[in-house]
Amino acid sequence: MFNSRRSFLKGLAGLPAMVAAAAVYGSEKNLRDDVEETKLIMKDHRSIFNMKSYAAPAISNIRVGYIGMGNRGLASMQRLTQFEGVEVRAIADCYEYPIERARQYLNSIDYPAPAEYYRDENSWRDLIERDDLDLIYVTTPQYLHSEMACAVMEAGKHAACEVPLGYTLADCWRLVETSEKTRKYCGILENCCFDFFESLTINMALKGLFGELVYGEGAYIHYFPAETIFEEPMPPLSKKGGYYRFAVGACNKGNRYPTHGFGPVCQAMRINAGDRPLFLTSVETDDFVCGKAFEEILARGSEYHKQFEGVEFTGNMNTSLVKTQNGKVIQIQYDRTSPRPYSRIHMLSGTKGFVQKYPEPSRIYLDHNAPLSDEEMEAVKEDTPELTKFLAENAVKFGGHGGMDFICDYQLIDSLHNGLPLNISVYDGATWSAVTPLSLWSVTHGSQPIDFPDFTGGTWVDNKPFDLSLRGGGTTIVTPKNPKE
Numbered sequence: 001m002f003n004s005r006r007s008f009l010k011g012l013a014g015l016p017a018m019v020a021a022a023a024v025y026g027s028e029k030n031l032r033d034d035v036e037e038t039k040l041i042m043k044d045h046r047s048i049f050n051m052k053s054y055a056a057p058a059i060s061n062i063r064v065g066y067i068g069m070g071n072r073g074l075a076s077m078q079r080l081t082q083f084e085g086v087e088v089r090a091i092a093d094c095y096e097y098p099i100e101r102a103r104q105y106l107n108s109i110d111y112p113a114p115a116e117y118y119r120d121e122n123s124w125r126d127l128i129e130r131d132d133l134d135l136i137y138v139t140t141p142q143y144l145h146s147e148m149a150c151a152v153m154e155a156g157k158h159a160a161c162e163v164p165l166g167y168t169l170a171d172c173w174r175l176v177e178t179s180e181k182t183r184k185y186c187g188i189l190e191n192c193c194f195d196f197f198e199s200l201t202i203n204m205a206l207k208g209l210f211g212e213l214v215y216g217e218g219a220y221i222h223y224f225p226a227e228t229i230f231e232e233p234m235p236p237l238s239k240k241g242g243y244y245r246f247a248v249g250a251c252n253k254g255n256r257y258p259t260h261g262f263g264p265v266c267q268a269m270r271i272n273a274g275d276r277p278l279f280l281t282s283v284e285t286d287d288f289v290c291g292k293a294f295e296e297i298l299a300r301g302s303e304y305h306k307q308f309e310g311v312e313f314t315g316n317m318n319t320s321l322v323k324t325q326n327g328k329v330i331q332i333q334y335d336r337t338s339p340r341p342y343s344r345i346h347m348l349s350g351t352k353g354f355v356q357k358y359p360e361p362s363r364i365y366l367d368h369n370a371p372l373s374d375e376e377m378e379a380v381k382e383d384t385p386e387l388t389k390f391l392a393e394n395a396v397k398f399g400g401h402g403g404m405d406f407i408c409d410y411q412l413i414d415s416l417h418n419g420l421p422l423n424i425s426v427y428d429g430a431t432w433s434a435v436t437p438l439s440l441w442s443v444t445h446g447s448q449p450i451d452f453p454d455f456t457g458g459t460w461v462d463n464k465p466f467d468l469s470l471r472g473g474g475t476t477i478v479t480p481k482n483p484k485e
C-alpha cells in the first residue's frame, strides 16, 4: 500500500519543501485513498508485538542524534545536555544556520562537538546510518516526521518525534508497523500530557476521583495573525516557524494539530488502555480570514505567494467528535485564525467531578455547585503524580512551556536509562495524530462519521494506562551546565 504514496512523494522530490507539503496535504483524493486503504488493512491488522508494554533493554549511556535544529530541536538539546548518561553525538539540518546556533550553544558549555550533517535536505539519511546512536530526535516540520521516524527505526535506533507523528493514516499505520517490526520505540513528544494541571487531573481521573469519566474536551486554539501564517519562509531559518505554519496549519480542511488537546484527555479517559475510539465525525466553519488575507497579499504583488493560488484554506474552527467503544464522547477543536484567547480546554466530565483548565484560572469541581477553593486546590495537589512532584523544581528551573517540556524529555530519557516501557506508546501517538486525516475525510464528506482505526490491534483491552509514578526510575541525574560568559 505504501508504494503508491512513495512514488507520489518521489514525484514531488524536485519541488521546494513548501510546495511539496502543500501538494501532499492538498490532495483530498490521496487522503481518501488512505482512508480506504486503512479500512482494508484494519481487517487484517494483527499486532505482531505489543510496543505499549515493551521494555527495551536499558541503556546506561544514551547516544543521541537530532534531525532538525530549529526552535524545538535546539531547545530540546539544551535540556538533554543537562542530563547525565546522555551524549549528543550528531546533529542534522538542511541549513547551516541552525547548526551554527547549536554549535555556539554547545561550545558555550564546553560540550564535545557532535558530528554535523547539513549538506542538503537528505543529509539526515547519513546521520541515521551512524552505528554510534541509540536515540534520534525528529524535530523537523510536521510533514517530514513519519518518513524520518520510520527510517530511524529501520536504521535500528529509537525515535523521539515531535507532534504530530504523521499526517495521513498510511503514515500512522507505517509508524505502528515499523515500530512493532523493529521493536524500536517511536515516542511522541506530547509535552502537554506532562503539564502540571493536566498531570494532576489525569492522575485524579485514573484514581477514580471524578467517578466514571463520560465526556472530555481538548483543543488547540491558538491565534496566529494572518501575516505570521503567510510569512514568507526566509531560509536559512524562519524564526517564527512560518516555514510550516502556512502549508500545514492553514491549508486544507480538518483538525491540523490535534495532539495537544486530544492527548491529555485520552490519557485521562484510558484510550488505548481499556477503551478505544470507535468513530469520528467532524464539522468545520468556512474560512473567514485566510482567503481574504491571502488575496490582499497577492494584490500587493507578492511573487512568492502566487504559487499557492487556488489553495483551499482551513475553516476558522474545526470541531470533531469521537465516540468510544465504552460509550464516552470526546470533542476536539482546532482554530488558529480567530482572534480569541489561547486554549487547550482540557475539560473532563465525570459522574462525580468536573475539570476545566481553560479559561484560566483552572478549576476542579467535586461538587457541581462550586469549584474547589484555593485552600482545597492546595490540598488536592497532594494527588500530583510522583513523577511530576519529583521533577517540579528542575522543570520550573529548566523550563520549556513552563516546565512540561523538561518533564517530557526527562521521563523519556529516564525510561531508556532504566529499561522501562515508554509512557506514551506509538499507538497513542498514531491515535492522536489520526484525527487529522479522519477529520479531513469527514469534513469533505458532509461530516459523515468515519471508523477510527484500532492501532493497538486489539491490545487496548488489557493495556495499562498512562503511568506517572516513578516506576522504579528517577535515577537520571540532572547537572546544570552554565554557559560561559
Ligand SMILES: NC(=O)c1ccc[n+]([C@@H]2O[C@H](COP(=O)([O-])OP(=O)(O)OC[C@H]3O[C@@H](n4cnc5c(N)ncnc54)[C@H](O)[C@@H]3O)[C@@H](O)[C@H]2O)c1
Pocket: 067, 068, 069, 070, 071, 072, 073, 092, 093, 094, 095, 098, 120, 121, 122, 123, 124, 139, 140, 141, 142, 143, 144, 162, 163, 164, 189, 190, 191, 236, 237, 238, 239, 241, 243, 244, 401
Ligand atoms: N510540542 C510542542 O509544544 C511544539 C511546539 C512547537 C512546534 N512543535 C513541533 O515541532 C516541530 C518543529 O517545530 P519548530 O518550531 O522547531 O520549527 P523550526 O522551523 O524552527 O525548525 C525545524 C527545523 O527543521 C529543519 N529541516 C527542515 N527540513 C529538513 C530536512 N529535510 N532535514 C533536516 N532538517 C530539516 C529546518 O531547517 C529547521 O531548522 C514541528 O513539527 C512542530 O509541530 C511542537
